[in-house]
Amino acid sequence: MSDVLVVAEGRNGELREVSFELLTAGRELADAAGGELHVAVITGPVAEYAAELNREGVDAIHTVDAGEEFNHDVYVQAIEGLYDAVEPGYVLAPNSVNGLDYAPAVATALDLAIVTDVVDLELGDALVATREMYGGKVETTVETPTDRTLVTIRGGEWPPAEGEGSATIEAADVEIDEDAISSTVTGYEEVAGGDVDIADADVLVSVGRGIEEEDNLELIFELAEAMDATVSSSRPIVDNGWLPPNRQVGQSGKVVTPEVYIAIGISGAVQHVAGMKGAENIVAINTDPNAPIMDIADYAIHDDLFDVVPALTAKFAD
């Protein structure tokens, strides 16, 4: 019998969606382990968060009121304290940027096994976690024999928990040692501003690594102009400085939901897909028929973009 402790995530006064997905993953695991589901709510408006997280299947919610925004030193201390108090087997955290800023340290501090970016969990004699490798080309299962395991889960893989719960909600008896905090958040900055808002576009012509060289972007702009569409991109194009950050679609860029999204030379890494899977029609132009983008494409051309794109431009220039 093992209990499960999941760690919720909020930002700027709002819980992030993955928090509710964690409740579902946590409840499933707790059922398999014959234990209770505990939820840790650390920093932010914890009472509001706790009320929102009180959904079906949650047994107990522990709040740690320690500042308005995320600080990993606070999180590590709070989770260590809660771990000692609750004595769970498994700890589940989001595989988010902040999750990856505290979860590995928690695992090290508490001597827990850690498996990250997990898309499925099964508990039998051992905990079996499913995760991708090689950028999604393969899936693997990894096993850990111990119930002293921390798992970070990928967003969007479990449905969010719903319904009203009857959890106990109480402030955790956890002391935060201010002297042990060696990082200070000094502010936030929005980086995706500028003249173009790709989130407003009805048609996006989106370009990825397959374009190979900066000069070749001309092909994409010509197509966009002929179609009266807006140009967006995947991460590598922005990393290379070929397009400004406000053109980036994906987890760290913008989430877009256009009527048509034409992905050109984009393999479809999970971080990219997170930003465009809500598009009404997805068209993929890619030489690799096995590229992950094909899983969510509605229409596809398995051919060289350097042949297809100019031909397509010509169809609209006529």
Next chain:
Amino acid sequence: MKVLVTVKEVATVDDEFEIDGVGIDDRFLGADLNEWDDYAIEEAVQLGEAGIADEVVTVTIGPEDAEQTIRQGLAKGADRAIRIWDDALAEADLLDVEAKTEILSAVVAEEEPDLVLTGVQADDDGFGATGVALAESIDYSWAAVVNELDLDAEAGVASVHRELEGGLEELVDVDLPAVLTIQTGINEPRYASLRGIRQAQRKELAHLTLEELGLAESVVAGDLTLTSMYEPETESDATIFEGSPEETAGQLAELLREEGVAP
């Protein structure tokens, strides 16, 4: 100040491949410098050029074949390199975060760097956890997913931007010594110059075994076991346009016009 950069040679996989047991068949594998580590090396070398870092040392857990990748780091400007390998490592299917952390912790104890730069994650296994686990293990401060770094060596503070989701960055001051996990896009990694490549041949590349690091072979075991690997079932139900580029472009154009989204 001394900067230690963790560098991984990652396996790259051909578009078409076969799986053998719990790994990809060697015939379909290549090797490359982990993309994130390329940015970490560049950031460290720039700290050297700015007169902030006195020495840039890279550390790699990898076989002798990885030396070509390690030499790339030296050619780009790292001063010397350490490579950890022995038979116990060669036999492992999966080196988990805990195992990597223990090995790298021993290197840090030996080298005592002021700053450790790692990539956010590795292209192949993608755990994204080793840097932060290492920081906790060696009692350094840390910041994960850093895409801007401003180092005040005198004050002993690294002011960094962390790339959060949705185009938001968090600004954090981190006390040194620290581990920073470096995100792609933080800089423009250089290509090694011919002169750099020549110089790299003469730079020190030390090979250490686990025993020489004072570690037992059992550190390799870790808690995780890789039990299966398979190609994910394709969920694709896309309509595929067939034919020459002229034909497929024509079909797509027609569709877009029918949808009323193109002129």
